[in-house]
Amino acid sequence: MTALDEEIVSEVIACARFGELDELKSYIDQYSADYLVEKDEYGNTALHMASANGHLEIVEYIIQTLGGSASEIINAQNDSGNTALHWSALNGHQTIVEVLITHGVNAKIKNTAGRTAISEAQQNGHERTVEYLLSVVDPTDGNENPEEEKDLAPESSN
Template sequence: MADTTTQIQAGSTTSTPLTFEEIDDLIYSARLGDVDSLRTDITNLSQKYGCTASDILQCAIDLEDESEGGTGACLLHWPAANGNIETLNYLLSLLPTPQPTQTPTETSQSSQRPTNSIINYRNNSGNTPLHWAALNSHLECVKALVNAGADIAAKNNAGHDAVFLAERSELAALPADDEDVGEGGGEKRGDGEATANGVTAIEDNGEADEGRPVSQGMQVVEWLLGCEEGKGLERGVAINEVEVGAGIYHGN
């Protein structure tokens, strides 16, 4: 394993490293959705290094080399990918909430949300936690991230936003050259992440019948486009079309 450390800013001057083993333990708990272990470890580490729980969250990044399966993901990515809303809500609760603005007329709902770069942290493929949640059709996780301040319009290295990926989760297959393949669990498919990043949703749900209920992926798409933060966004994939040559069906 790589001898990796991440720097924590404790207070305003002291810098303390998180060891590779400490980060690995945090990632393991986040991936499994083990909230109790995650809470205990974060509390112990914050006491050990004399910093806040939010500082630990900021620094727990998967920095293992890509050749060894590293993703560059933060702790928020894992529960977002796996649909572990309890774990995700716990981690989001650690983000600092900004003080009310000086002007009362600007005390909107958005001004009360945590403003923190970690919520929009990009992994090695440029995907944020919201990208992973949308790709794997986890609506409650998508809502939690957006309500906490996630950027809906953020695009990954392939130029795709969360709406696009939620739509693509409807497809039976993704292009081989698209970096989205493997996200949210591609490298570690057997450990609880959604297999093939939601691509198996069609296979798991059976035949694409005309009367089938709106799929989870489309629920995510409709919510993202309908929420206040999603105003102005457009669909990225043609809906209600059949691509006969590729054998791909787009349902309702």
């Protein structure tokens, strides 16, 4: 793919960030869905921005529009190693976390600080998100150092 117009990339990412679904659709209809996989100067995609800011309809639109090629973007990491899941978990956007999990996101990806989405959610006090992620992901499965994330399991209230 040739380099796409940086101004349009910026507009597409801004639409996703600010929840402007109609404007985003207009750009994609006018230009190309290829703009949905492009990154800004920090490595963020439209999916990163929509996930970080809780724009569920845009997350669903991006995944639906990309179809089979959504897997290419769903695990994309920005310059800090964060995926869309990291951002949605960090900000407690539970429904988006669930949508990303449903579409095959890898919840075990670590960012450059060595943190998974589970640890980001925990550090930011989003216990419901932590509990959900722990119910669908074994944080020790395939982990070279299982002790590292043992403290992430929610304490039993029994």
